[in-house]
Amino acid sequence: MSKLFFRYGAMNSGKSTAMLQVAHNYEERDQSVVLMKSSVDTKGDDQIVSRLGVTRRADLLLSSGQDLRIALQKLLGERDDFQRGVACVLIDEAQFLTPEQVDQALAIAVLDDIPVVAFGIRTDFRTRAFPGSQRLMEVAHSLQEMKTICRCGKKAIFNARLGAKGIIREGEQVMIDDEHVRYEALCARCYLEAEQSGS
Amino acid sequence: MSKLFFRYGAMNSGKSTAMLQVAHNYEERDQSVVLMKSSVDTKGDDQIVSRLGVTRRADLLLSSGQDLRIALQKLLGERDDFQRGVACVLIDEAQFLTPEQVDQALAIAVLDDIPVVAFGIRTDFRTRAFPGSQRLMEVAHSLQEMKTICRCGKKAIFNARLGAKGIIREGEQVMIDDEHVRYEALCARCYLEAEQSGS
Amino acid sequence: MSKLFFRYGAMNSGKSTAMLQVAHNYEERDQSVVLMKSSVDTKGDDQIVSRLGVTRRADLLLSSGQDLRIALQKLLGERDDFQRGVACVLIDEAQFLTPEQVDQALAIAVLDDIPVVAFGIRTDFRTRAFPGSQRLMEVAHSLQEMKTICRCGKKAIFNARLGAKGIIREGEQVMIDDEHVRYEALCARCYLEAEQSGS
Amino acid sequence: MSKLFFRYGAMNSGKSTAMLQVAHNYEERDQSVVLMKSSVDTKGDDQIVSRLGVTRRADLLLSSGQDLRIALQKLLGERDDFQRGVACVLIDEAQFLTPEQVDQALAIAVLDDIPVVAFGIRTDFRTRAFPGSQRLMEVAHSLQEMKTICRCGKKAIFNARLGAKGIIREGEQVMIDDEHVRYEALCARCYLEAEQSGS
Numbered sequence: 001m002s003k004l005f006f007r008y009g010a011m012n013s014g015k016s017t018a019m020l021q022v023a024h025n026y027e028e029r030d031q032s033v034v035l036m037k038s039s040v041d042t043k044g045d046d047q048i049v050s051r052l053g054v055t056r057r058a059d060l061l062l063s064s065g066q067d068l069r070i071a072l073q074k075l076l077g078e079r080d081d082f083q084r085g086v087a088c089v090l091i092d093e094a095q096f097l098t099p100e101q102v103d104q105a106l107a108i109a110v111l112d113d114i115p116v117v118a119f120g121i122r123t124d125f126r127t128r129a130f131p132g133s134q135r136l137m138e139v140a141h142s143l144q145e146m147k148t149i150c151r152c153g154k155k156a157i158f159n160a161r162l163g164a165k166g167i168i169r170e171g172e173q174v175m176i177d178d179e180h181v182r183y184e185a186l187c188a189r190c191y192l193e194a195e196q197s198g199s
Numbered sequence: 200m201s202k203l204f205f206r207y208g209a210m211n212s213g214k215s216t217a218m219l220q221v222a223h224n225y226e227e228r229d230q231s232v233v234l235m236k237s238s239v240d241t242k243g244d245d246q247i248v249s250r251l252g253v254t255r256r257a258d259l260l261l262s263s264g265q266d267l268r269i270a271l272q273k274l275l276g277e278r279d280d281f282q283r284g285v286a287c288v289l290i291d292e293a294q295f296l297t298p299e300q301v302d303q304a305l306a307i308a309v310l311d312d313i314p315v316v317a318f319g320i321r322t323d324f325r326t327r328a329f330p331g332s333q334r335l336m337e338v339a340h341s342l343q344e345m346k347t348i349c350r351c352g353k354k355a356i357f358n359a360r361l362g363a364k365g366i367i368r369e370g371e372q373v374m375i376d377d378e379h380v381r382y383e384a385l386c387a388r389c390y391l392e393a394e395q396s397g398s
Numbered sequence: 399m400s401k402l403f404f405r406y407g408a409m410n411s412g413k414s415t416a417m418l419q420v421a422h423n424y425e426e427r428d429q430s431v432v433l434m435k436s437s438v439d440t441k442g443d444d445q446i447v448s449r450l451g452v453t454r455r456a457d458l459l460l461s462s463g464q465d466l467r468i469a470l471q472k473l474l475g476e477r478d479d480f481q482r483g484v485a486c487v488l489i490d491e492a493q494f495l496t497p498e499q500v501d502q503a504l505a506i507a508v509l510d511d512i513p514v515v516a517f518g519i520r521t522d523f524r525t526r527a528f529p530g531s532q533r534l535m536e537v538a539h540s541l542q543e544m545k546t547i548c549r550c551g552k553k554a555i556f557n558a559r560l561g562a563k564g565i566i567r568e569g570e571q572v573m574i575d576d577e578h579v580r581y582e583a584l585c586a587r588c589y590l591e592a593e594q595s596g597s
Numbered sequence: 598m599s600k601l602f603f604r605y606g607a608m609n610s611g612k613s614t615a616m617l618q619v620a621h622n623y624e625e626r627d628q629s630v631v632l633m634k635s636s637v638d639t640k641g642d643d644q645i646v647s648r649l650g651v652t653r654r655a656d657l658l659l660s661s662g663q664d665l666r667i668a669l670q671k672l673l674g675e676r677d678d679f680q681r682g683v684a685c686v687l688i689d690e691a692q693f694l695t696p697e698q699v700d701q702a703l704a705i706a707v708l709d710d711i712p713v714v715a716f717g718i719r720t721d722f723r724t725r726a727f728p729g730s731q732r733l734m735e736v737a738h739s740l741q742e743m744k745t746i747c748r749c750g751k752k753a754i755f756n757a758r759l760g761a762k763g764i765i766r767e768g769e770q771v772m773i774d775d776e777h778v779r780y781e782a783l784c785a786r787c788y789l790e791a792e793q794s795g796s
Contacts (some may be wrong), residue, residue: 001353001388004387012625013622014618014619017614017618017649018611018618021649022611022615024611024649025609025610026746028609028648028747029746029747031746036333050649051620051625052614052617052618052649052651053651054649054650054651063762085696086387087746091772105393106387106391108640109387109721110388111388111391112393120334122337123337123338127243127338128337129337134328134333134336135737137321137333137342138322138326138328139322139326139338139357139387141343141356141387143336143343148622149622149623149626149628149684150626153628154200154605155340156340157340158338165275171666187200188200188203188305188308188309188340189309189310192305192309192310199771200402211423211426212423213416213419213422213423216415217412217419219413219450220412220416220450223412223449223450224410224411224412224546225547227410227449228548228549229546230547249450250422251415251418251419251422251450251452252425252451252452253450253451253452264596271401286547286551347423348423348424348427348429349427350427352429352485356453376524399751399784399785399786402785419794488636505789508785509786509789520734521735521736525732525735525736527734527735532726532731535719535731535734535740536719536724536725536726537720537755539754540744541734541740542741543739543740552598552739555738556736585598585708586598586601586703586707586736586738587598587708588706590703590704590707590708
């Protein structure tokens with residue numbers, strides 16, 4: 001039985017870099033990996049983008065209705081480079097998976113014996129779990145934190161949505177940053193204080 | 200700033216033993232701890248019971264409407280043995296906390312600078328998080344797994360509800376074990392296989 | 399392939415309690431465990447003693463010349479209760495193992511496929527590893543910290559030897575506490591400051 | 598009090614990538630970091646090289662006699678970009694530090710309150726700790742494993758030295774790979790089996 005791993009962290013904690021490094025580690029040993037990415041992230045292209053400057057195309061861009069286990073089998077059947085099987089499945093932006101897709105990822109690990117490593121953000125701008133993150137925290141064999149830092153130097157664990165007048169507490173769960181809205185990873189104290197000072 | 204810790208595990212992973220050990224470690228250094236326990240667990244008494252045979256009374260039995268931060272302040276004011284303050288707050292059966300109580304626990308750690316360690320079960324018999332567990336997984340500074348084993352020897356991560364005819368998949372989230380119902384910690388494979396073979 | 403785990407911590411971090419809990423978790427599932435203890439600890443009896451008040455006799459008291467793998471096989475052959483095999487080997491006071499015995503523990507995990515969990519103190523009163531701890535930190539598959547606290551409330555990581563005139567920096571690595579010498583788990587800062595202030 | 602972290606792993610586990618990511622995370626928040634590297638590694642240049650393709654120059658190339666704490670103070674005094682202080686010290690190839698330098702790194706964390714993250718290989722080709730690794734495993738506040746995989750797909754924990762006739766078990770601790778010698782990260786089983794089958 002293989003395992004389902006959830007490597008979670010606040011924004012900008014290096015999740016995509018870590019994912020590309022895992023892929024590299026396997027491929028260096030002549031083992032194949034499949035890179036998946038949720039398409040819900042409306043930036044929407046199929047690139048895994050590390051802020052360190054490394055970029056790579058996902059093998060599979062997942063839409064929310066798609067069965068992850070069937071899609072994997074289909075991909076393995078189609079592509080010659082996966083003829084010898086796949087050693088690991090890696091999923092970027094896993095917070096956007098549906099709960100059903102997380103269960104399919106668990107089945108890939110447990111029933112198909114392929115380790116799955118999902119990378120994602122733990123919570124939204126109101127500190128509530130994304131659907132994919134919540135299910136991953138319920139069923140993953142291992143929860144591993146990716147660390148980043150707050151403006152104050154402490155470990156950041158929350159993701160604040162900020163507008164012209166400070167922290168924003170209402171709105172859609174998914175809203176891409178633009179000229180009106182930006183995000184900032186904060187520690188619990190800076191988040192709670194920003195929330196209380198409001199504006 | 201202190202931290203909120205969530206030490207989660209399947210049933211019978213030694214959570215209460217670990218909690219009593221943490222209390223002992225502090226008290227050996229002449230530092231006081233407050234032991235809390237949710238009263239939602241309808242076994243309902245105020246004892247922290249370790250299966251190793253050690254038992255101790257909780258300082259505070261929490262009802263679901265109670266404000267945890269206010270209740271702590273009240274307790275510290277009332278009891279002479281807490282005059283020098285409290286070094287740590289420990290919470291048993293933390294899966295039964297309300298989300299609001301988890302936020303209050305976070306405030307105790309972050310704003311009142313008292314570390315809080317919450318011990319609880321991650322998910323119910325359908326692999327869904329309990330309300331307290333879900334909120335703890337969203338906001339805790341550190342998620343630490345307590346391990347136990349499945350009947351097959353692997354690490355157990357799920358809690359199956361079992362009746363006369365095998366695994367039960369419907370019913371209330373909280374149902375105390377009796378002559379009709381019992382629980383068993385299972386690994387993901389044994390759980391999924393039991394679920395599929397059904398009855 | 400099973401794994402060799404090293405659960406290390408300062409003195410009084412609850413190592414024996416944790417070991418007895420692991421034993422309990424296995425036995426509750428009708429799986430047998432073997433409890434070993436180094437006899438180098440000149441307190442010398444064969445009891446695993448938890449400061450929480452739980453005590454249990456070791457199945458095997460190891461002398462420093464003994465081959466751990468052969469001793470295990472012998473024990474399994476002799477005792478009826480191990481006829482169905484053993485699910486886990488647990489070792490108390492593992493800092494006192496010889497490097498060779500740690501290699502034998504690794505072989506039990508890797509070649510005989512029985513998980514081994516060794517519990518021990520990381521370093522002596524001069525912050526130098528014990529022979530067993532050093533080898534365990536070199537070869538264990540997993541290093542897991544057991545936490546306890548310093549007099550100042552921070553995490554203790556060192557073990558100071560204290561005499562009538564304060565911290566002691568010279569002497570034998572193993573010296574049992576008596577009326578002249580006692581030990582105290584300290585954080586790095588308290589240890590360094592005690593060392594600088596001298597006697 | 599800040600902490601000393603040791604992030605250890607077998608060869609090619611992504612240590613330099615992770616180090617450059619940590620640097621990036623701080624600098625993105627306008628906080629300065631100092632990158633150090635041991636010069637003992639006779640490849641000897643001052644570049645931090647990630648196998649993912651990212652490269653960056655170390656601020657300080659450490660020789661084995663150098664006092665790390667004094668060298669840091671000197672650097673902070675000399676360079677304008679460190680006028681506002683430094684938020685974190687990062688050390689590459691930390692296995693080559695002397696034990697004294699590790700103690701100096703601990704003092705930087707504990708007494709100067711600057712977190713230090715040391716990245717390094719745990720053990721040499723005979724599974725013995727390097728001097729820097731050994732001291733780091735004795736005194737670091739936190740030991741964090743960086744994972745990579747063996748040729749068999751399991752987690753690699755050892756580093757085998759391989760020559761024309763297979764695994765090599767004798768020789769200097771540090772020997773750069775060339776046409777006669779190469780290294781391979783192996784799991785414990787593959788390492789032990791290679792060792793037993795000999796050349």
